[in-house]
Amino acid sequence: MKKGHYGEKWLTAFMGSNWEELNKKACDPRKLIEKKIGNRKFTNFWSDWWIGEAPLAFKFNRLFKLETELKATVEDRVRSGTGMWSWRGEIREVRLIASVHLTDKRDVWEFQGGPNNRFEVAWMRKLIADKKQTTTGNSKWCSWVPKKYQILTWRILRNRLATKDNLRKMSFNAGNNECAICSYTMESVNHVFCDCPIAKDIWTKVFTWWGIDWRNQVSAEGILEEMVAYTQYNWEKKIRIVVWVDFLAQLWSNRNDITFNNKRRNAEELFIKGQGDAMLWLENSVSQLLAGDAD
Numbered sequence: 001m002k003k004g005h006y007g008e009k010w011l012t013a014f015m016g017s018n019w020e021e022l023n024k025k026a027c028d029p030r031k032l033i034e035k036k037i038g039n040r041k042f043t044n045f046w047s048d049w050w051i052g053e054a055p056l057a058f059k060f061n062r063l064f065k066l067e068t069e070l071k072a073t074v075e076d077r078v079r080s081g082t083g084m085w086s087w088r089g090e091i092r093e094v095r096l097i098a099s100v101h102l103t104d105k106r107d108v109w110e111f112q113g114g115p116n117n118r119f120e121v122a123w124m125r126k127l128i129a130d131k132k133q134t135t136t137g138n139s140k141w142c143s144w145v146p147k148k149y150q151i152l153t154w155r156i157l158r159n160r161l162a163t164k165d166n167l168r169k170m171s172f173n174a175g176n177n178e179c180a181i182c183s184y185t186m187e188s189v190n191h192v193f194c195d196c197p198i199a200k201d202i203w204t205k206v207f208t209w210w211g212i213d214w215r216n217q218v219s220a221e222g223i224l225e226e227m228v229a230y231t232q233y234n235w236e237k238k239i240r241i242v243v244w245v246d247f248l249a250q251l252w253s254n255r256n257d258i259t260f261n262n263k264r265r266n267a268e269e270l271f272i273k274g275q276g277d278a279m280l281w282l283e284n285s286v287s288q289l290l291a292g293d294a295d
Helices: 005-024 061-066 121-130 147-157 164-169 188-194 195-209 220-228 234-261 268-292
Strands: 035-036 108-111
Touching: 147 220, 147 234, 188 195, 188 220, 188 234, 195 220, 195 234, 195 268, 220 234, 234 268
Parallel strands: none
Antiparallel strands: 035 108
């Protein structure tokens, strides 16, 4: 990250485009990035985030509306702690900035914890990966899973599939809102992949196949956490991720076949097909690995 007044534009873009994703990964940018006040010439007093929990224009919106010079710098407003103000009305006191100590150094942005307090993409990527809550939270996909199914998994984990409950939220008429497979309850991502009787049957078979005790999970992510909980090696974890993604794909394909083609398959048929597809994916990945193309 460039130092000085260029930091303001970078921080605004960074927070605006990535805040939600970083927050989900337990990486709070507010704890990492701060403006280091030096000679106060390159920091806007109101719009730059240089003190407190937010820019002063947001935190003290009513005061900001009384300000006559919206582009005032910290230097303009803080001098030896006394303050130089230009209000549209009388203000009794401003206490937040009383503890600010100024120096002759230039104002700079500092990235707390980064190399030499400077921002580096590689360091931020490592931080996000270290903060991941599960294997699926990692910023890098498992390379053994075909791209098409990586996208499907991404949509499942973020509840972006066109299930009936999501279509209803978008005001689409999906007809009957019940699950097309069991007709027990409204169709949702968690129901299709976890709660539906055929989903429970599938995961019971998968866990029995791998010799893992099956405990009913309420989310696809929870199922994966249980599958990889006791793996020791990276390749072993990748194999189980492949199997997990493959059976997510089988469940979604079965849902679509029933919804659009009125074609039903039982749990045993889906399980056998899933085993075959998973073995093909793994064989292809091993071939690429031996050729030096896979991670």
